Amino acid sequence: MLPIGGVKEYKTLESLLPMLFEGHTLILIDGLQIALSADTSGWEKRSINEPTSQGVIRGPKEGFTESLRTGTSMLRRRLKTTDLRIEEYKIGQRTQTGIALVYIDGLASDQVLMEIRRRLDGINTDSILESNYIEEFIQDGGLTPFPTIQNTERPDAIAGGILEGQVGILIDGTPFALLAPSTFFNFFQSSEDYYQRYDITSFLRLIRYSAFFVSMLLPALYIAVTTFHQEMLPTTLLISLAAQREGVPLPALAEALLMELTFDVLREAGVRMPRAIGPAISIVGALVLGQAAVQAGLVSAAMVIVVSFTAISNFVIPSIAIANSIRLIRFIMMLIAGTLGLFGIMSFLMMLLIHMAGLRSFGVPYLSPVAPMTPHYLKDIFIRVPLWNMTTRPKTNLGKETRRQAPHQMPKPAEGNQQQQGEDPS
Amino acid sequence: LNAKIGTTQAAMLIVNTILPTATVVLPVIIGNYAEQDAPLAVILSTLIGIGIAMLAGTVVRYTNGKPFLDWIRENSSPVVATILGLLLLQFYLDTSSTILREFINFIKDNVLENTPIPVIVALILFITIYMVRQGIEAIARVNSLVILLYIVYIPLYLFGLSGQMNIHRLFPIFDHSLSELTLAQPDAYHLDVRSEHSAVSHTVSEIPAKSAPDRGRRLNRRILSDDVLPDHRLACVWPAVHQPQLLSGLLSRRHRPNWKSH
Numbered sequence: 001m002l003p004i005g006g007v008k009e010y011k012t013l014e015s016l017l018p019m020l021f022e023g024h025t026l027i028l029i030d031g032l033q034i035a036l037s038a039d040t041s042g043w044e045k046r047s048i049n050e051p052t053s054q055g056v057i058r059g060p061k062e063g064f065t066e067s068l069r070t071g072t073s074m075l076r077r078r079l080k081t082t083d084l085r086i087e088e089y090k091i092g093q094r095t096q097t098g099i100a101l102v103y104i105d106g107l108a109s110d111q112v113l114m115e116i117r118r119r120l121d122g123i124n125t126d127s128i129l130e131s132n133y134i135e136e137f138i139q140d141g142g143l144t145p146f147p148t149i150q151n152t153e154r155p156d157a158i159a160g161g162i163l164e165g166q167v168g169i170l171i172d173g174t175p176f177a178l179l180a181p182s183t184f185f186n187f188f189q190s191s192e193d194y195y196q197r198y199d200i201t202s203f204l205r206l207i208r209y210s211a212f213f214v215s216m217l218l219p220a221l222y223i224a225v226t227t228f229h230q231e232m233l234p235t236t237l238l239i240s241l242a243a244q245r246e247g248v249p250l251p252a253l254a255e256a257l258l259m260e261l262t263f264d265v266l267r268e269a270g271v272r273m274p275r276a277i278g279p280a281i282s283i284v285g286a287l288v289l290g291q292a293a294v295q296a297g298l299v300s301a302a303m304v305i306v307v308s309f310t311a312i313s314n315f316v317i318p319s320i321a322i323a324n325s326i327r328l329i330r331f332i333m334m335l336i337a338g339t340l341g342l343f344g345i346m347s348f349l350m351m352l353l354i355h356m357a358g359l360r361s362f363g364v365p366y367l368s369p370v371a372p373m374t375p376h377y378l379k380d381i382f383i384r385v386p387l388w389n390m391t392t393r394p395k396t397n398l399g400k401e402t403r404r405q406a407p408h409q410m411p412k413p414a415e416g417n418q419q420q421q422g423e424d425p426s
Numbered sequence: 427l428n429a430k431i432g433t434t435q436a437a438m439l440i441v442n443t444i445l446p447t448a449t450v451v452l453p454v455i456i457g458n459y460a461e462q463d464a465p466l467a468v469i470l471s472t473l474i475g476i477g478i479a480m481l482a483g484t485v486v487r488y489t490n491g492k493p494f495l496d497w498i499r500e501n502s503s504p505v506v507a508t509i510l511g512l513l514l515l516q517f518y519l520d521t522s523s524t525i526l527r528e529f530i531n532f533i534k535d536n537v538l539e540n541t542p543i544p545v546i547v548a549l550i551l552f553i554t555i556y557m558v559r560q561g562i563e564a565i566a567r568v569n570s571l572v573i574l575l576y577i578v579y580i581p582l583y584l585f586g587l588s589g590q591m592n593i594h595r596l597f598p599i600f601d602h603s604l605s606e607l608t609l610a611q612p613d614a615y616h617l618d619v620r621s622e623h624s625a626v627s628h629t630v631s632e633i634p635a636k637s638a639p640d641r642g643r644r645l646n647r648r649i650l651s652d653d654v655l656p657d658h659r660l661a662c663v664w665p666a667v668h669q670p671q672l673l674s675g676l677l678s679r680r681h682r683p684n685w686k687s688h
Contacts, residue, residue: 357571358561
């Protein structure tokens, strides 16, 4: 007798063959019109490692792997509740990729679930090789530069999202899982925000939002001010900038575009190059291109500072998805700044804002809870209040059960202890 | 445009409809006639605005919340309602064109001195069309964000102007005749009538809202949906969007937004 789990019955060859391709053992018995499939699959898989794209100083160091089953078990380890639901899909006619929809019954919104199921059912393609395939097929606002679904390779981030009423989507063959619905502000939250003190988290959140604006606007502002609005600069700074730009043959816009494109080339090369020679890129970028370009008089030193600070600010944003969006928007901003100055920048910002205000992620307004404003749910947006003060889940995800913990849990000394501790022991 | 916004968002929309006109356009026009007595002209036009809004509120209450043009159509004829609708349309086109031109002059004189006017016009209209295409819901959301920015902007503005503020510049008071003040205020009223009318209608409708909440809220929504929004839409978008449905919407109210709270 050999006990085997995952035994299922099948009646047709079409339903049986995919199981064979998944490594199951098929048992066909002469005279019976059903066949049995036993799960004996033993795929080679990578062991659990630290996430490479979303590291933390304090917090769990394990990330998803390419195995769907490993991913669901990592979530189950964190969410030991009978309400955890895992719905499985097979998408891709040729790849038959396993997809797991993970949520907590009672927390996730029925409307959102229904919509996600509808969109998943509507995918008709021959292959799903990575989570982005699913993301592009189901995300709102197909032509928007902004992501409306989060991706992460951290199981704790997915578990945290599920506990706030979001729905996790795990895809076999990739360590990156998806979280939906996601608002704009979700992309500025990191799982580490909840593993360290609320005051430093709040400070870091504000830094991230500032970095977002710097990353998007700094080169454009530099171009606009140096090209059209010199009167806005203090005289000494203006003279200093003018002296630096004196020998530069290019206008500020061309100078900025050249430097930004150079940086993007370097960045792309850094990703593609083998790790062993990766540091060479930074040497080439910093010394050869940066310093030599300034010395050769091709670009001004101020522009190198602007581009460097912009690049560093871009890396402050925890989500690569939204950081990449800003990279594209930055170029449009620069072109507009070079033609219409600050007025153009403000006009484009207004357009971006109105675009974002009209976006939705599975029915949830993209800018909520700021627009439309729900003051009660701002506790974890620009700053994070102490955990004992967050008694309710954010309503943005339209979850059903909003309360997550008992109120009035602020730590206080026990009655009478304070007086006793204050007494002089002598 | 079939979207939902809350009453607070609607109120904030009205505030921001008034403010830009009040800060950019009106001071120049009123100052030409009334000089240091400009505040008096503003008070006068505000009083007239309140009077007209109260009249509108009374009419709305009298007609049990029926849209003005529907009421006209039922009590006279569709022809009269159509003519009135066209006159209103002409009024809003005229007003919004003036406001647009004043804003462009402001930008041209102060910010983009070398940029040709058609470029600025095209840019502003393009943004307006885009905003309108996104719908009232998105506009209201952006508007609430802009109002949030006032927390930073207004103190900074006042701080910057503190050196320029001198109460003695408002003296001698009543230096201008009533006819000059009257000359100043129609311009102000003409340019800002849409916003003031809307705002005050809203305020008036709040009174029954406090005493009889359901009725007040109904009335409130009615006033907002029938008076403010078509005006707002037309004033903002007609020259750019030029959709025939808009006119039919004005007349038939088929495109009335749903003012349900979130």
